[in-house]
Amino acid sequence: MNVSPKKIGNLRPEEFSINHQKLIDATIETIAKRGLADTTIAQVSKKAMVSQGYANFRFKSKENLLLSSLKFLSDEYKNSWQKIFEDSRLDPVGRVIKIIENDFSSKIANRNKIAVWVSFYSEVKFRPSYLTICQKQDEIYSSQMEKLITEINNITNQNFLSPKEISETYHSMVDGLWQRILFDPKNYSHEFCKALIKKYFKNIYTDEKRFV
Amino acid sequence: MNVSPKKIGNLRPEEFSINHQKLIDATIETIAKRGLADTTIAQVSKKAMVSQGYANFRFKSKENLLLSSLKFLSDEYKNSWQKIFEDSRLDPVGRVIKIIENDFSSKIANRNKIAVWVSFYSEVKFRPSYLTICQKQDEIYSSQMEKLITEINNITNQNFLSPKEISETYHSMVDGLWQRILFDPKNYSHEFCKALIKKYFKNIYTDEKRFV
DNA sequence: ACTGATATTGAATGATTATTCAATACAAAA
DNA sequence: TTTTGTATTGAATAATCATTCAATATCAGT
Numbered sequence: 101m102n103v104s105p106k107k108i109g110n111l112r113p114e115e116f117s118i119n120h121q122k123l124i125d126a127t128i129e130t131i132a133k134r135g136l137a138d139t140t141i142a143q144v145s146k147k148a149m150v151s152q153g154y155a156n157f158r159f160k161s162k163e164n165l166l167l168s169s170l171k172f173l174s175d176e177y178k179n180s181w182q183k184i185f186e187d188s189r190l191d192p193v194g195r196v197i198k199i200i201e202n203d204f205s206s207k208i209a210n211r212n213k214i215a216v217w218v219s220f221y222s223e224v225k226f227r228p229s230y231l232t233i234c235q236k237q238d239e240i241y242s243s244q245m246e247k248l249i250t251e252i253n254n255i256t257n258q259n260f261l262s263p264k265e266i267s268e269t270y271h272s273m274v275d276g277l278w279q280r281i282l283f284d285p286k287n288y289s290h291e292f293c294k295a296l297i298k299k300y301f302k303n304i305y306t307d308e309k310r311f312v
Numbered sequence: 313m314n315v316s317p318k319k320i321g322n323l324r325p326e327e328f329s330i331n332h333q334k335l336i337d338a339t340i341e342t343i344a345k346r347g348l349a350d351t352t353i354a355q356v357s358k359k360a361m362v363s364q365g366y367a368n369f370r371f372k373s374k375e376n377l378l379l380s381s382l383k384f385l386s387d388e389y390k391n392s393w394q395k396i397f398e399d400s401r402l403d404p405v406g407r408v409i410k411i412i413e414n415d416f417s418s419k420i421a422n423r424n425k426i427a428v429w430v431s432f433y434s435e436v437k438f439r440p441s442y443l444t445i446c447q448k449q450d451e452i453y454s455s456q457m458e459k460l461i462t463e464i465n466n467i468t469n470q471n472f473l474s475p476k477e478i479s480e481t482y483h484s485m486v487d488g489l490w491q492r493i494l495f496d497p498k499n500y501s502h503e504f505c506k507a508l509i510k511k512y513f514k515n516i517y518t519d520e521k522r523f524v
Numbered sequence: 525a526c527t528g529a530t531a532t533t534g535a536a537t538g539a540t541t542a543t544t545c546a547a548t549a550c551a552a553a554a
Numbered sequence: 555t556t557t558t559g560t561a562t563t564g565a566a567t568a569a570t571c572a573t574t575c576a577a578t579a580t581c582a583g584t
Contacts, residue, residue: 119562134438265508276486299473352572366532
């Protein structure tokens with residue numbers, strides 16, 4: 101057998117995770133390029149430059165590799181909005197603006213990553229796992245957002261729309277716009293999406309000048 | 313060979329289309345239940361109660377069967393909103409209300425059909441043919457909607473939000489809410505979704521009492 | 525009843541792909 | 555140097571599926 105393994109040798113946890121992360125990155129890229137259905141271990145491991153057998157050995161199964169990739173994205177997303185909620189220098193309106201900008205930043209709302217999200221949304225098979233991995237964080241995000249809107253409502257005396265209504269509207273718009281970024285990136289630029297959402301807020305909080 | 317074919321015999325176009333439609337219905341059900349990736353000709357034809365070979369013979373290929381199913385949904389959707397735009401008894405606001413009710417009717421926004429839409433959305437990037445089927449109708453729907461909003465803006469003197477902004481916000485909310493119906497049907501009932509969107513319009517058109 | 529045309533079957537084929545595993549390489553310890 | 559444990563390979567296996575096609579059924583017209 102013509103075996104020429106990687107020259108990394110006896111790995112410690114840290115180096116070990118290089119291959120781990122390389123495989124996850126390759127998985128995300130492959131899902132984005134070919135779709136969840138046409139993502140094969142062969143393609144992923146080729147892109148990650150490890151052998152096919154290794155990918156399976158590391159992640160135990162293809163399913164587990166896919167779910168690990170979802171988990172990676174979910175954590176990355178959580179970290180990005182958590183930072184904003186924890187940033188004590190921001191006032192409520194400043195926080196909302198940062199949230200909007202984060203949800204349409206090129207790190208978060210790029211087509212590769214959206215493609216992965218939507219792939220998991222759409223595959224019934226993964227729905228239970230999706231809920232396990234993401235539901236908790238989704239709930240925290242929503243409830244933090246609602247609290248934030250409550251503060252702004254109190255400051256501004258806007259009370260026709262409840263915090264829950266505004267928050268639900270926001271989240272559904274984000275989901276809808278992410279989907280549109282996928283198949284019509286020309287018309288749905290990050291700038292367009294951010295402007296649309298800010299206009300929504302500007303209309304609600306007419307006295308607040310920062311929703312440019 | 314133990315052959316026991318259907319007793320329908322020498323079919324005329326009308327009867328012929330029974331099997332055709334049975335296969336399409338079975339495809340939609342199967343996609344909703346098992347996902348696009350795990351939808352096999354074997355399962356679909358079993359559910360439609362025809363042989364595996366027949367499904368392929370009728371539709372030439374699996375891909376074509378999938379496309380036909382998408383086309384069916386797309387046409388059904390178009391017919392439902394087209395009727396509303398053509399109904400001369402409705403005034404602009406009445407029309408918008410009907411549009412909202414249609415978008416969250418149990419015929420249109422049921423979980424089977426949403427599952428199919430989302431499945432195709434997620435693959436649109438790799439299969440331009442999916443886009444071809446829906447894009448044209450989406451554009452017509454959007455432009456009709458924009459015209460409608462223009463009329464209402466004129467009647468009401470609401471001019472802070474442009475027709476395009478309102479229309480885009482509406483469509484992205486619908487997409488987002490459909491997605492949520494899939495995952496969390498308990499919290500995202502048709503009534504909840506309709507109420508949320510009507511509240512959005514009520515907030516814009518404060519004098520209009522019909523957005524209950 | 526026979527013939528031709530169309531409808532329908534179901535088993536066989538071939539391609540794709542996840543998963544397994546015995547073989548090999550490497551690094552550090554002894 | 556030898557040993558030992560871990561990392562990694564790549565070929566073999568087995569399962570799943572779309573697609574094909576020869577065989578069979580049914581019916582309309584003669």
